[in-house]
Amino acid sequence: MNLGADPEQICIEIEKRASYRILWLAGIRQLDLTQHCLKTFADCDKPRLDIRRRHQRLHLPAGAQPVAWYLCALPIPWDWPRNAHLAFEWAPGETWEGDALVPGLGVKLANARPILGWGEHSVPREEPLRRSRLHRTCRNWQFAWWLRANRQIPDAVPISLSRTNEAEQLTFE
Numbered sequence: 001m002n003l004g005a006d007p008e009q010i011c012i013e014i015e016k017r018a019s020y021r022i023l024w025l026a027g028i029r030q031l032d033l034t035q036h037c038l039k040t041f042a043d044c045d046k047p048r049l050d051i052r053r054r055h056q057r058l059h060l061p062a063g064a065q066p067v068a069w070y071l072c073a074l075p076i077p078w079d080w081p082r083n084a085h086l087a088f089e090w091a092p093g094e095t096w097e098g099d100a101l102v103p104g105l106g107v108k109l110a111n112a113r114p115i116l117g118w119g120e121h122s123v124p125r126e127e128p129l130r131r132s133r134l135h136r137t138c139r140n141w142q143f144a145w146w147l148r149a150n151r152q153i154p155d156a157v158p159i160s161l162s163r164t165n166e167a168e169q170l171t172f173e
Helices: 139-150
Strands: 009-016 020-028 055-061 068-075 084-100 102-114
Touching: 009 020, 009 068, 009 084, 068 102, 068 139, 084 139
Parallel strands: none
Antiparallel strands: 009 055, 009 102, 020 068, 068 084, 084 102
């Protein structure tokens, strides 16, 4: 697969085959496990994605790579099982092509590989926030716990739990 990627960059090509309300990509540098959704990735690079475009390609610089990248898309109408998620990391010379957890969002990666094997089981059983449905079912939060256990990633200074009504902290009932 040649996505036109410079060997010093990650190239990600995204194809939307469904309608999405939210689409973002985060280069994760720090965690805040008191939060869920995007705020779990406290300090992150956020390249601009255009929710209106069916196809888009981004070149992510290899210098000062984040610990991992995370792609998230929430469908219209919202339906938790159809949420698209893909965690991946810098891997020079590797390529990958597949769906971001669900068939509605196709992804091609150059100089990167997906990170697999994380999920609700990644969260320690004794973690008090695991009892919160918003945290326990949040795949971003699940992946953050996997990062905590498997990568050297620093914690950010926690944001007050009272600040959970911002746009990136969405709750769908």
